Amino acid sequence: MMNILLHISAVIIAVSILIALYRVAKGPSMPDRVIALDMIGINLISLVAVVSLILETTAFFEVMLLLGILAFIGTVAFSKFIEKGVVIERKRD
Amino acid sequence: MKSNDVILQTATKVVLFIILAFSVFIFFNGHHEPGGGFIGGLMTASAIVLLMLAYDLEMVKRILPFDFKVVTAAGLLVAIGTGLGSFLFGVPFLSQTFDYFTFPVLGELELATALLFDIGVYLVVVGVTLTIIQTIGEDQ
Numbered sequence: 443m444m445n446i447l448l449h450i451s452a453v454i455i456a457v458s459i460l461i462a463l464y465r466v467a468k469g470p471s472m473p474d475r476v477i478a479l480d481m482i483g484i485n486l487i488s489l490v491a492v493v494s495l496i497l498e499t500t501a502f503f504e505v506m507l508l509l510g511i512l513a514f515i516g517t518v519a520f521s522k523f524i525e526k527g528v529v530i531e532r533k534r535d
Numbered sequence: 536m537k538s539n540d541v542i543l544q545t546a547t548k549v550v551l552f553i554i555l556a557f558s559v560f561i562f563f564n565g566h567h568e569p570g571g572g573f574i575g576g577l578m579t580a581s582a583i584v585l586l587m588l589a590y591d592l593e594m595v596k597r598i599l600p601f602d603f604k605v606v607t608a609a610g611l612l613v614a615i616g617t618g619l620g621s622f623l624f625g626v627p628f629l630s631q632t633f634d635y636f637t638f639p640v641l642g643e644l645e646l647a648t649a650l651l652f653d654i655g656v657y658l659v660v661v662g663v664t665l666t667i668i669q670t671i672g673e674d675q
Contacts, residue, residue, distance in 0.1 A: 501569055504561055508578070511554055515581055518543065518588050526538070530672035534591040 445496065452492045459485045476520045483513030540589065547589035554582040562657060563650075572653035576660030583661075584668060592672055603665040610658025617651045 462485065465478035487509045494502040523529050558578030565571030587595050621630040633647035 504564075504569055504574075507557060508574075511557070511578070511581065514550070515585050515588070518585070522588055530587045530668070531591040532673065533593050 448492055448496050452489060452496070455485055455489045455492065459489070472524055473521075476517060476524070479520075480513055480517045483509060483516070487513075544589045547585055551582050551586060554578060554585065558582065562653070565653060566645075566647060566649065572656030573660055576657040577664065579657075580661050580664035580668075583665060587668070587672065592669065603662045603669065605662075607659050607662030607666065610655045610660075610662060612655075613658065614652055614655030617648060617655065620648075 459482055462478045462481045466475050466482070469475045469478060487506050490502050490505050490509065494500070519529050558575045561570035561578060562572060562575030563570075565575070583595065583599065586598070618629040621628060624630075629652075631647065631649045631652075633645055633649075635643055635645055637643050
């Protein structure tokens, strides 16, 4: 019973990733694509959680924290590039 | 127009220490569970990259006044040194050993010499990543 529920939720998360992928491909402006990529990252965290429940292992718990950190840093870098044109400034005045 | 990044800078001041603590955890975790020197070094480098994103290159250079090429060289020296150290005990190159020690507060710990080699890997990964990012970021 629990296994069926976990598989159903994995499929629903995959569908949500597909919808976000449509926004990445179609999105009229650049910020739409960045937000959709961030959403894909967060959905991947929940997919890893569900898969580690299905496989009954704790080996993937670091991956979830890692994906959260990397999604945050990637989104910050993209938004800084969109707003200022440079990612890392040499000297801030 | 002068932009104001106060939310990003305040969030960075909190998140930076969480990422650094996670990188140290995943570095020491690597002997028995997933993790190790490579991913720990990458997480430390990404914490410093977040600092560069929220502030600027000059400030990061003032906070961390290392030449990261020297950090890479030091890591390679540590890795070579653990290999050469096994000659002192008359065993082949890069032999590893471990033993159990008892500490006053921490209790019994397993200390392996593979940790010393992992420190070398950690320093090389941090040095190479930050050298690449600083070199790309400097020319505009």
